Amino acid sequence: xxxxxxxxxxxxxxxxxxxxxxxxxxxxxxxxxxxxxxxxxxxxxxxxxxxxxxxxxxxxxxxxxxxxxxxxxxxxxxxxxxxxxxxxxxxxxxxxxxxxxxxxxxxxxxxxxxxxxxxxxxxxxxxx
Numbered sequence: 717x718x719x720x721x722x723x724x725x726x727x728x729x730x731x732x733x734x735x736x737x738x739x740x741x742x743x744x745x746x747x748x749x750x751x752x753x754x755x756x757x758x759x760x761x762x763x764x765x766x767x768x769x770x771x772x773x774x775x776x777x778x779x780x781x782x783x784x785x786x787x788x789x790x791x792x793x794x795x796x797x798x799x800x801x802x803x804x805x806x807x808x809x810x811x812x813x814x815x816x817x818x819x820x821x822x823x824x825x826x827x828x829x830x831x832x833x834x835x836x837x838x839x840x841x842x843x844x
Contacts, residue, residue, distance in 0.1 A: 724770060728774070729781050732772065741809045748762060789836070795841055
């Protein structure tokens with residue numbers, strides 16, 4: 717069995733406008749296109765194959781969005797330098813540090829932040 721697209725993550729937000737500004741800035745360093753799916757959901761897609769990389773959403777149930785303990789969106793990058801750049805951009809845009817860029821285990825190089833709604837992100841590279 718094969719899958720036609722990559723998996724993606726949707727993270728909740730209580731302020732879609734602020735979240736879009738944050739993710740537009742952070743994800744601007746990647747070759748993505750933005751899709752305003754509807755008034756609740758915004759997605760960033762790969763320009764190469766239109767697979768969804770990340771989506772933000774006001775919760776469908778109308779309740780307050782909250783970050784999940786242990787939940788995280790990891791974004792694979794091509795080099796340690798790209799990890800450093802994404803981390804720096806996220807911090808510049810108001811993210812909270814949860815682990816500056818560095819080797820974590822073996823050849824795994826990662827950096828961790830919390831976005832404006834408290835969602836955890838990891839920017840990582842294996843062995844570059």
